[in-house]
Amino acid sequence: MSYVNPKGEFDRDTDYITTRITRDGRDGYPVEPGRYRLVVARACPWANRAIIVRRLLGLEDAFSIGFCGPTHDERSWTFDLDPGGVDPVLKIPRLQDAYFRRDPDYPKGITVPAFVDVPTGAVVTNDFAQMTLDMSTEWTEFHRDGAPQLYPEEHRDEIDEVAKRIYTEVNNGVYRCGFAGSQGAYDKAYDRLFTALDWLSERLSDRRYLGGDTITEADVRLFTTLARFDPVYHGHFKCNRSKLAEMPVLWAYARDLFQTPGFGDTTDFEQIKHHYYEVHTDINPTGVVPKGPDLSNWLTSHGREALGGRPFGDGTPPGPTREGERVPEGHGAG
Template structure:
């Protein structure tokens, strides 16, 4: 079995291998749908979303769950920012056990369904509470299904993050951002030789320059409202200066030195659902403490100063309606808050 790039950046520690860093995208593709065609119908209270605030892929599910108002239908279990070689763990909970699933490790839910599960234990994952079995860890599909298959449980005023008439463009933009940016920072950070690193570095900043041009004249990536494409880009941008610039050697320029992207990221951060699901402390702890082959000492840097995320961004001048015909989500539920900046 080859260890996946997702695993190297998350559940199984990190490994620098010769050549270009390649991501294993073989996930558990079972879907939770309105009609239950895979055997798992969308039902309130049946499932638990297991995430970690440190992980950019899991962070997406936290944002979308908040924006759509799925808190009553889908409970949340949070793993801590660090883990061992076996699994993400529930070390934030009393006794290190998830209070709903009754397990200390996310691995237990994977093995409950697949006793010989051969791949990394990744977040996010959706677990069926009654059986204790993982249903899916297919993170790109999870958020799309939140938007399209869980509509019965959306809050009043939930935005349409995946509007039908824009889906082709959203998919195209999101795919390009995945290959060049979301995954691109990992190709830089885990490159096994100089040539692979320099190729990844060039591709990353080429795409960031393209995004600068795209966003210079429009507030959001696709259309005039927040969509799935913005959610997916934001979680990488939020980690850029605290982690990727130094830790992953993505150091041509900081995000805060790219005026258009920096204003765009602050605009989203200051939008309910984005900044209030982003925990910079856990983000830094995860990357610097877990990736010991890149950061052998495990020392977590004190900087950068993150209060500037709250500075005015001026993007309102471009127009746009963040939630379209919908409304902002209410404040985070008690126990789901993140530390405030400043």
């Protein structure tokens, strides 16, 4: 849950369930193929990260994935995309059922992504930032052949530093604009957001990716916000100094990633728009979902190959998206 403080500023609740799934099982949940289910919603940028990392690392056989629908009510995300509105593995209609299985008095927001322990039906963790790092570091035994190094040990300090700024100023910055409860709070949030986007444009002007020549965790974290920028944040959240398509470096960078297996093929623009415009009734009380923008430009040439680099380093691209996990026809670009 999040709220607007007395100054009209958006505050995100960051008190997550921090239990971890680790190789040594020190929190009671050891890495074990087939034991856990990753519950996501394609609409959510935090969950989209987990979908991307799972696919890039080839962890499809290590843990299953369940997709909630794009909208939710005040109680919970729901499995309305599944037959009968029930998750086929967990046998529950609402994600909150798994949270309450862990803690019957769970007082916080029911968020995605979440790892659920299938044998008990209880949520293990919803600590989205740690979850993707653990996919890179704790699940290595189950990575596909050719999996990229998204969190290489020698670059972790730099990745962490960049990722922290992306989170506070960009990932969360757009929400700070959208949910500002006063003009002063909005103006301050707007300036912070575009200061950070200008910094990122400068950083990416002479390097293909945030960490240099290969894709890392930092790129995944930035991409999911950039993908939502023009369809949602520019208008709905009033982040309207300029569209992503009007920021040349970031626009080329975002298209480069979008056209890389694992990124664009996990992005569902229809669900993204329906989520934001229908759920945020305080911002958009009519619930009307805009028809635009035209998304075919995501597939246009980006020219970033001129900077060199190898997207997957010494690794290889992931194969085709699994049956049952593909973005529905007509929900992507083009």
